[in-house]
Amino acid sequence: MFESKFIGRNVSKVKICDQSFGAESFLSGTHTSQTFVSADNEIILWSVGVEQSEEDVEEPTMSKSSSISHVGDVMGLDYKGGIAAAASSNGSVSMYKLDKMSSSTGLEPLHSWSALHSFKSGRKCPCTDLCIEDNIATCGEDGSIHILDMTRPTPVRSLVSCDSCTLNSIIWVSPQSVAVVNTSGQLKVFDIRQSGTQPIQKFILSSADFSSLNCLDKHPSQHHLVATGSYNGVLGIYDLRQDGVPVTILEGHSGNSISDIKFHCRSPDMLFTSAYDGTVWQWNGGKPHQGAGDSGEQSVWFLADAVKHRIEVSELTSLYTQAGSMSGYPVNCLDVCNNMSTGRM
Amino acid sequence: MDVQSDTPQQHSAMLGPNNKLILCNNSTEGSGELLFKEVNLRPEYDNQFVRNLVNEMSCVFIANQRSPDCPMTVEEVLHYSRSYRAVIKESMQHVQRALMTEDAASADLLDDLMRTLVVSESAWNLMEIIFFQEPQGGELALQLLKWLSIHIDDCRVMMEEVMKEDPVHHHHNYWPAVYGCLLQGKTEGVMELLVASNNTSKSCRVLMSVLSKMPVYQAAGMAVNEYEGKWRMWREELKQMLSQGVFADDDKMAQMAKILSGDLDSILSAVEELSAPWYSYLMAAIFYTQPYAKFHQVQGSIEGAVHRCGGIKSFDTHDSLIYHILRRNLVELMKCCSEEFSSWWFAAHLADVFHQANLLQEKNSLDTTMRDSLLLEYGGSLMQDHRLWNVGIHYLLQCPKYGRYHLQEYLARLPLASTRQALKVLSVCETHGFTQQASSICRVMARREMREDRLGSALTWCRHGKDGNMATIVAEKFLDQYRESVMLPSVDVLDALGPTMLLMSKKLLFLVKLREFHQLVDTGEEKEACSLLVALIKSRTAPARYWFLLILELLPMLESSKVLFTPDEIYDLMNAVTELKQSKSEEMMNELEVSRIQTLHLSLTRCLAKVTLSDSNALVAISCDV
Incomplete structure (x- = not known):
């Protein structure tokens, strides 16, 4: 069961709000991909409800709770504990408060950091992604990472040009370190307490088969386990305790560019990826294995070769196609909770 | 811009991104400032409802493409066509809802859109009847009237209003409502209104009995011949009554009786009184003169009806649209569609339905290139919109002859606002095997990064595009910086460079070896x-x-x-x-x-x-x- 809706805009990011706000809400951001910065974008807060259909089946419905206009494309969107933050293609980051009580707005702008990311020439460049933990970590096309304290007007730590390429995505892997992926196929971990701009760890997907890494996510409970999705449809699983190369490499989406990747927060043996060929894949590593029990506490994602025989892959977008809905359009993003949402085009 | 002013002015215009025409006025006097004015050539895509419509229609389009070897059956074509209509209808509902809440400024725009949607839906519906359903004699007239009553429903509205008044016949719209119902063949409605008026005159009683005796064609259980016979008998009786002067005491009843007997002058004057469109006359005339008419008989009456209603020159585009549909003239119809609507979506989708139904080939001198050229135009207009280019791809790909060429050209012109966008366009190029465009995107991005002094990133783009020549240029930049500072920039990229790239550029090989040297010294x-x-x-x-x-x-x-x-x-x-x-x-x-x-x-x-x-x-x- 699912519900889909055309919103007349290209959806660039979705983020499901957590229990603190109510699991029945999610945020979406739009993009227009114009060369000049446009104010024609918005962040929308959606609420998901359930409706009894005529056949007495519960049908999910979604409706726009509120929206707020956003300058520049929404490149990254994150939510934690009532606070949402959006990364803009004009290099700035804005923070919003989600207020359930104030029914008039719902999304209240709190603070913004303008022109965080820019080139040496001074030209602004897109802030490509951000991640909220205690602080907000941002990355940009200028290869810089900024750590923002939500209460301070300037970054508390800036790793300027710590990467020569565009950084595509960023996550916190521990309270002191962030992991980023870049267009030259590298995963890097930076310790924000250390001075200097050198990564403490560096992984390369594969030196022979070069491809940009587009997205990454960490295992919800084992934070040393990180998964990345690449431009050529390769899913990489990394153990941050071992340097160098991914532990497992899996090929998917018929070689098409993976746009987003997410672990299931409750069942971390399940991974979801979305791709520009319009497909969403579910990688189920938790399939009961005959005569299992030898894996011990080791995560299923680390079982290198063996893993390939145990992972069940299913394509979820066939659902969409059956309903006569869209097919073949790029899926830009997804987020997974107990329910899942995707944004397209 | 004031183009009427007396001072000599120079105007120049250029095509900007996103379907915008930029007019530039370099006035010779005054400060010499340049005045720019942007003219949006495709303003309709700025409307969210239009974008929704475009998206939804594209899904129907994609889902219904067939290879030429297995054409659609009539049922499939009907389903396909109805899917489009359903999308248009849904869109109408959304606009209607928005019209109730929007302020006056955007209401104008939405009104325009609503009109377009209404016209297109009604035309589409009629096309379905004429081209795909092809109802038999007897049923055809009923179908046409049914179509008419769905799309011109003011007589229903009037009737509701009138029935609220007491006594009903004092309402100023009483007679228009009666005639409206009559022209659409709604005999029950006429009866209802007559009964409500408490008119006890003899002619009214007779007319009501005539109405109740009027034979009605039922598809099941009645042969057309049988129906025709019954109907002719009924009409003879009515004509006799008229000639005997049964209705002489009441003008209104007399006129109604004349309409019922198929008197064309009476029908025309009723149509003119109601200022109903010409096809309203045609359909009433058919229903009251030959309700058993087959399609060719209907076609025979068209010219006469047009002549009586003031000729084709007096028609607006909607009237002509209906005219061409009824004439089954596909060429003129398509021409008319293209004129009626500022955007190509209507004509393009329609052409595809006809193409799938094999009508563009068999019954006309046209070949499939008409459908193709419309799809190319439509797809092209979408490709030029920064929000809808993804949708345009599917339309262009369905044109076997030129689609891919057009797509290549449009892809090469897409703005690359960010790395993410560039990678996205690149993946489209690679999926469809447009290697030249793919490498040009990589080259553009490499140059852009080089301008920002981001050599590592530039080199990564060379690697994406497997572009040896560009890599040499970037490598030279690296070495220039090395000569200035005896330090190599962006070493993280150099370290991760794979072996394949090194074979493409000697300079790059040297660069990487130099880096290797530094590393060996360091270790x-x-x-x-x-x-x-x-x-x-x-x-x-x-x-x-x-x-x-x-x-x-x-x-x-x-x-x-x-x-x-x-x-x-x-x-x-x-x-x-x-x-x-x-x-x-x-x-x-x-x-x-x-x-x-x-x-x-x-x-x-x-x-x-x-x-x-x-x-x-x-x-x-x-x-x-x-």
Whole structure:
């Protein structure tokens, strides 16, 4: 069961709000991909409800709770504990408060950091992604990472040009370190307490088969386990305790560019990826294995070769196609909770 | 912009991104400021409802594409066509809802859109009846009237209003409602209104009995011939009554009776009174003169009806649209669609339905290129919109002849606002095998990064595009920076560079080897570092202009107490220095350079002596011109 809706805009990011706000809400951001910065974008807060259909089946419905206009494309969107933050293609980051009580707005702008990311020439460049933990970590096309304290007007730590390429995505892997992926196929971990701009760890997907890494996510409970999705449809699983190369490499989406990747927060043996060929894949590593029990506490994602025989892959977008809905359009993003949402085009 | 002003003005125009025409006015007087004005050529895509419509229709379009070998059955075509109509209807509901809430400013826009949607839906519905359903005699007239009553429903509205009034016939719209119902063949409605008026005159009673006796065609259980016979009998009776003057005491009843008997003048005057469109006349005329008409009979009455309603010249586009549909004239119909609507969506989708139904080939002189050219136009207009280019791709791909060429050209012109967008367009190019466009995107991005002095990123784009020539250009930039600062920038990218790239560019190979040298020095593997650099010079992988710099890098190693070179390596270096010296005449070199070269020679000689001493077995002949 699912519900889909055309919103007349290209959806660039979705983020499901957590229990603190109510699991029945999610945020979406739009993009227009114009060369000049446009104010024609918005962040929308959606609420998901359930409706009894005529056949007495519960049908999910979604409706726009509120929206707020956003300058520049929404490149990254994150939510934690009532606070949402959006990364803009004009290099700035804005923070919003989600207020359930104030029914008039719902999304209240709190603070913004303008022109965080820019080139040496001074030209602004897109802030490509951000991640909220205690602080907000941002990355940009200028290869810089900024750590923002939500209460301070300037970054508390800036790793300027710590990467020569565009950084595509960023996550916190521990309270002191962030992991980023870049267009030259590298995963890097930076310790924000250390001075200097050198990564403490560096992984390369594969030196022979070069491809940009587009997205990454960490295992919800084992934070040393990180998964990345690449431009050529390769899913990489990394153990941050071992340097160098991914532990497992899996090929998917018929070689098409993976746009987003997410672990299931409750069942971390399940991974979801979305791709520009319009497909969403579910990688189920938790399939009961005959005569299992030898894996011990080791995560299923680390079982290198063996893993390939145990992972069940299913394509979820066939659902969409059956309903006569869209097919073949790029899926830009997804987020997974107990329910899942995707944004397209 | 004031183009009426007397002062001489120069105007120029250029096509900007996103379907915008930029007009530029460089006025000769005054401050000499340039005035720019943007004219949006495709304003309809700025409307969210239109974008929704475009998206939803594209899903129907994609889901219903068939290969030419297995054409659609009639049922499938009908389903396909109805899916489009459903989308238009849904869109109408959304606009309707928005119209209730929107402020006046955007209400105008939405009103326009609503009109377009209403017209297109009604035209589409009629096309379905005429082209795909092809109802038989008897049913055709009923279908046409049913269509009419759905799309011109003011008589229903009037009737509701009138029925609220007491007494009903005092309402100013009482007679228009009666005639409206009559023209649409709604005999029950007429009866209802007559009964409600409490008219006890004789002619009214007779008319009501005539109405109740009027034979109605029922598809099941009645042959057309049988129906025709019954109907003719009924009409003869009515005509007799008219000639006997049964309705003479009531003008209104008389006129109604005349309409019922198929008197064309009466029908026309009723249509004119209601200012109903011409096809309202046609359909009423058919229903009351030959309700059993087959399609060719209907077509026979069209010209007469048009003539009576003022001729085709008096028609607006909607009227002509209906005219061409009824005439089954596909060429004119398509032309009319293209004129009626500012956007191509209506004509393009319609053409595809006809194409799938095989109508564009069989019954007309047109070939499929008409559908293709409409799809190309429509797809092209979408490709030029920064929000809808993804949708346009699917339309262009469905044009077998030119679609791919058009797509290539449009893709090459898409704005690359961000790395993410560039990678997205690149993946489209790669999926469809447009290698030239793919490499051009990589090149554009590499140049852009180079302009921002982001050499590592530029090199990554070269690697994406497997572009050796561009890689050479970027590598040269790297080396320029190395020459200035004796430091290599973006080493993280150089370290991760795979082997395939190195085969494409000699410069890049040198660059990577140079980085390798620095790494070896850093890790303390000086001997390996030295032989690597000497090999680079000897093989001339390193261009001569870097030799000097490279040998300078070796200086600490040459002066080191450790033996890091073989005699052969030192000879190679000496040769290189000599060659360098010879390449420039004495006068060209400044003092600094001369002294540097002397220092190098000295160092090399000293090192050679050291190496020779440590390796007493070697037989060495020193010839040196220091």
